[in-house]
Amino acid sequence: MQIIMVEDITRNVARMCCEANMHLGQDVKVALERALTIEESPAGREVLKELLENAEIADKERIPLCQDTGVAVVFVEMGREVIIEGGDPLEAINQGVEKGYQECYLRKSMVGDPLKRINTGTNTPAVIHWEMVPGDKLKITVAPKGGGSENMSTLKVLKPAQGEKGVIDFVVETVREAGANPCPPLVVGVGLGGTFEKAALLAKKALLRPLGQAHSDSYYARLEEVILEKVNSLGIGPQGFGGRITALAVHIEYFAAHIASLPVAVNLNCHASRHVERVFQGVKK
Amino acid sequence: MKGKKIKLPLQEEEIKDLKRGDRLLLSGTLYTARDAAHKRLLEALDRGEELPFRIKGQVIYYVGPTPPPPGKVIGSAGPTTSSRMDSLTLPLLERGLKGMIGKGSRSEEVKRALQKHGAFYLAAVGGAGAFLSKKIKSARVVAYEDLGPEAIYQLEVEDFPVVVINDIHGGDLYEEGKARYAREK
Numbered sequence: 001m002q003i004i005m006v007e008d009i010t011r012n013v014a015r016m017c018c019e020a021n022m023h024l025g026q027d028v029k030v031a032l033e034r035a036l037t038i039e040e041s042p043a044g045r046e047v048l049k050e051l052l053e054n055a056e057i058a059d060k061e062r063i064p065l066c067q068d069t070g071v072a073v074v075f076v077e078m079g080r081e082v083i084i085e086g087g088d089p090l091e092a093i094n095q096g097v098e099k100g101y102q103e104c105y106l107r108k109s110m111v112g113d114p115l116k117r118i119n120t121g122t123n124t125p126a127v128i129h130w131e132m133v134p135g136d137k138l139k140i141t142v143a144p145k146g147g148g149s150e151n152m153s154t155l156k157v158l159k160p161a162q163g164e165k166g167v168i169d170f171v172v173e174t175v176r177e178a179g180a181n182p183c184p185p186l187v188v189g190v191g192l193g194g195t196f197e198k199a200a201l202l203a204k205k206a207l208l209r210p211l212g213q214a215h216s217d218s219y220y221a222r223l224e225e226v227i228l229e230k231v232n233s234l235g236i237g238p239q240g241f242g243g244r245i246t247a248l249a250v251h252i253e254y255f256a257a258h259i260a261s262l263p264v265a266v267n268l269n270c271h272a273s274r275h276v277e278r279v280f281q282g283v284k285k
Numbered sequence: 286m287k288g289k290k291i292k293l294p295l296q297e298e299e300i301k302d303l304k305r306g307d308r309l310l311l312s313g314t315l316y317t318a319r320d321a322a323h324k325r326l327l328e329a330l331d332r333g334e335e336l337p338f339r340i341k342g343q344v345i346y347y348v349g350p351t352p353p354p355p356g357k358v359i360g361s362a363g364p365t366t367s368s369r370m371d372s373l374t375l376p377l378l379e380r381g382l383k384g385m386i387g388k389g390s391r392s393e394e395v396k397r398a399l400q401k402h403g404a405f406y407l408a409a410v411g412g413a414g415a416f417l418s419k420k421i422k423s424a425r426v427v428a429y430e431d432l433g434p435e436a437i438y439q440l441e442v443e444d445f446p447v448v449v450i451n452d453i454h455g456g457d458l459y460e461e462g463k464a465r466y467a468r469e470k
Binding site: 046050063065068069241 | 306308348349350351352353354357360361362363365366368388389390408410411412413414415416418419433434446448458459461462463464465466467468
């Protein structure tokens, strides 16, 4: 068994909140540079350059990439041979979020109740997804999610007969309807199958895959390419100013489904695709 | 960076010459306001009170910045989605508001009102909050401090880059840009 202390979780989650909000991933920088070689629209090219410069300033001056430092979405994969000691692990994660958002001057964007809307002042509670996996490691991913792109995300349970075409049309329509709101160029996460809530979770997980990495199943890798091509034919372009690059990537994750249902969820993300992961090494017992 | 240099507050004649797609570098005063501040402004108008700043001829920036780190005037400060303010915008245009900076398209109602009142809608690059913060030289709370990042700030900006989305002649960059680059079968 491996023992991990809650203090270790809190300390690391705090750092991950800061890093995810101030540092643009290398995969995203590569994707933006590549987009610059393709984009024909002068206004679109200016946007891509500005986003690359933004990442440099954020890194150098420790200013968040975006003022919307997001809901703290946290994925935990806990190996069955891991024991967490010293307190409540969920509380440890929330304490880490509070510490990170405070110490790195991130915006606190959480209201405690969706209708009464009083800011909690700490950016907690985090939205935590906990999963048990084989092995002796603990992996935590912090993925701050902004409102602009989250608000344009969609979910629908299609009829199985609508099949691949139904899925393609639904994803493309979501991006078209979203227009400039979710800050294109986008990363498009698609969750297929499972149930209503499973599809949504898969779509969010799809956003965690590094840009430039195709799906491991060649059928879905091709489907990702087909959808990306269609999305980039919409003409929306960077920031909606018109252009070729409406999305940097389309990522699909799937799960088994009921004989009567074809759930499809589309979770849009801005170019930054913010997420940081850490694998925790415990102490052997 | 290229762009037409514009001094704020705007001159009536200048607005007429600006067209959708123009890149502008704004220098002067902006006021910030987003959802909660708009709600309060409209409530003040309903009660027949004066607004906390003189809105005639001014430009509102839809932004909720991150807290300023030590030694900086403001944190990350990019635009938020404008459509959330659509239903709260007309009373401000009627009182002389000349421009808004945000991101994403406006409702048909707002677009018509822009033409009627000779005002325009501008976009800054969403997701470039660190870059844009460097163009803000000072920030001072003028109202609703209790709203935190949603309070109304008076910002002094220098060469703040924006693109004209809706001009006063009915031009719409989002519609025209999309039509120009679309290649759907």
